[in-house]
Amino acid sequence: MFEKLLVPVDLSPQSQMMATAAARMASYGVREVVLYSALEHHSKRDPLLKAIDDRLGESGLKHRVVTEVRKDPASAILKAAEAQGSTMIAMAASGKGRVREFFVGSTSLAVIRRSKLPVLLDKFPMEADSDPVGFVEHSPGLLDSVLVTLDLSKATRHMMPYVQQLIDAGARRVTLLHVVQSSRYSITDERRFQEVNRKLEEHRSKLEAGDCQVDTYVRFGTSTYNILESAREAEATLIMLGTTGKSYLRGATLGSTSEEVVKGSSGPVLLIPA
Incomplete structure (x- = not known):
């Protein structure tokens, strides 16, 4: 289930925290993480996307970035998960990207309703936005209880x-x-x-x-x-x-x-x- 994660990112602090959380899951059997971005008007060279990419690189996990221009985020996420051979979708429940709103409640719910894969959905408190990496690193382990x-x-x-x-x-x-x-x-x-x-x-x-x-x-x-x-x-x-x-x-x-x-x-x- 944890082998290959698709992590949608919208460059919000919430998606940064989700990507950081994915890096901590290596001990759970994660072998590869695909960072998926369907936002418009940016590329792999976007500084925030690069920072997330670098963070995963430090973890030693096999990972890569996939960027596409899509109008329907939920459909794009589901199609990407299938195309990448993912075993789980791990995404932030909400958040607002720098380009446009992406992970609204309707998107998260649409993914849950239509996904044929397990979906890990996390909400991160707004107070963690100032230090997303530090917040995740000091949080309890996902499988503690x-x-x-x-x-x-x-x-x-x-x-x-x-x-x-x-x-x-x-x-x-x-x-x-x-x-x-x-x-x-x-x-x-x-x-x-x-x-x-x-x-x-x-x-x-x-x-x-x-x-x-x-x-x-x-x-x-x-x-x-x-x-x-x-x-x-x-x-x-x-x-x-x-x-x-x-x-x-x-x-x-x-x-x-x-x-x-x-x-x-x-x-x-x-x-x-x-």
Whole structure:
């Protein structure tokens, strides 16, 4: 999953931080980074793009810069990922480039909705703009504490190999979370909770955890609130969830929840397409 990253850059501080974060992912199995810019009226010689390129060069990672002139950023990113043989798209959730606005919310959401690849989306605080490189270098590791949201539908079987990949890449702690919908079930419905716990334990037992601590957690209520609250309680450095799917317990589609989590999360979110 981490082998070949496509990192869209718009020359904003946010995209600079994303490129710096990509350089830190070598220990997770990243072998190559493609910096992709679809902005108009600049070239590889742009000083900010060159600075990002040089930063990756210092990391020792194989990398290159691809620049194109495109009117539809989301489509351009997706086409570039396919053309470059990327295994993941890693992008800043928002930001404003020096040339024109690029990573607006609609672009990020369009990539998430249409991507056939995992998408790592990160939000960087505005206060980090003054020192984007320093902020990333002093941030916790991406895989220190991973919260994995499972809807326990058939899509969960598709998600679990990616969870194993995170563990193999060096995740220190993984929490498997399921939210029982309060709109459909009662908190006193013990049979439902027992079934959910059984399913989570079944998935946990199939993981080759090694030194990684793997926990299961069941919450009751609305999905988005409980995912974000669980992330806060677990001090999650990454939230991982699918972009589509229906709950094992007759839950609502996860697509809308994924987008709400992306909007509400203050940290990185890894989205896995069904």
